[in-house]
Amino acid sequence: MPNERLRAVMAAGGWTYEALAAKTEVDPKSVERWVNLNRVPRRTTALRAAEILGEDVHALWPAIRQPRKARGVSPDLEALYPQRADLPVSVFIDLFQQARQQIDILVYAAVFLHEAYPRLNALLTERAAEGCAVRIAIGDADSPGVRRRGQEERYGHGIDSRCRLALMHYRALIHTPVVELRTHGTTLYNSLYRADDQMLVNTHVWGVNAYGAPVWQLRRSVEGGMFDTYATSFEAVWDTARAVEE
Structure with a gap:
């Protein structure tokens, strides 16, 4: 049949x-x-x-069953990866490609995206041209928070230099309509990658580089759940961030 x-x-x-x-x-x-x-x-x-x-x-395919979740696990949680390195970059790119209304990126640098997918700016520009609002918040290389993270992750000055590199990558987008670029100096507990009602949350662990820390894969299914918690966190950082000027 x-x-x-x-x-x-x-x-x-x-x-x-x-x-x-x-x-x-x-x-x-x-x-x-x-x-x-x-x-x-x-x-x-x-x-x-x-x-x-x-x-x-x-x-x-009705035969495909919903995965059984442990008692107390948030219905927003779709998957958990032990390390960001376990995810191919295509997972992040596919996430952004599916966005129709909103893309939010909150990181210190995350230059792995541009390094592995040089068309990232083009992709974000294409989504913006279709009316998708894009907000990108990267670390202020001169902020105490970024310098402290470098010391905690044993990066030294490596992380602030990567923040400057990320700014160089994204700066080309500042004149693109509905794309906003800001820098922040907050203590970043998680890197967030949102596309509409889906999100990847790269947790930050003291003394561990981001690529070695776990990633939550979330899809908003309930009001006030895990997804909304992280979405609210993004808004709080965004409100304190400064717009990047020419």
């Missing part, structure tokens, strides 16, 4: 087997089997395909 729901969604969006296969990084024959034989992909692949198609994964 074919998967008529998946067939209809793909037809409505103009998706070919080859196009969806390329996006989900599988063989086109696999996508053909999803449609014609109602085969169920692996959970991670199904989630990615559903997100690309803009559909609920359980509507496309």
Whole structure:
């Protein structure tokens, strides 16, 4: 029996087997089997395909069960990664590509994004051109907070130099409509990467570089949950940050 729901969604969006296969990084024959034989992909692949198609994964593949969560775990929590290094940069880029209304970035530097994906500025400009508001807050290289973080992470002057590098990367965006760039000197407990109602939270651990610290993957599902806690934190830092001038 074919998967008529998946067939209809793909037809409505103009998706070919080859196009969806390329996006989900599988063989086109696999996508053909999803449609014609109602085969169920692996959970991670199904989630990615559903997100690309803009559909609920359980509507496309009812056989895929919701993961069982431990008692007391926030419904906003989708995944937990032991280290940021466990996430390919494509996870961050895909997050921003999906944004339609809002992108928020709160970091000290996070130059790994530009280093691994040189088109980051172009991507943010494209999203802004579609009406997506972009706010970027990076560390003030001269602030006591940044210098202290360098000492705690044993970076020395490395972190403030990376803040200057991040500013150099992002400065090209200051004349882009609906893109705002600010610097902050706060004690940063988490780096935040938000796209609409999704967020990656890179926790900061004393004495550990950010790439070695855990990452929460959140999706807003309840009011006042984990997602809103971190979103409120971003707003508090943003209010204290200073706009970057030419």
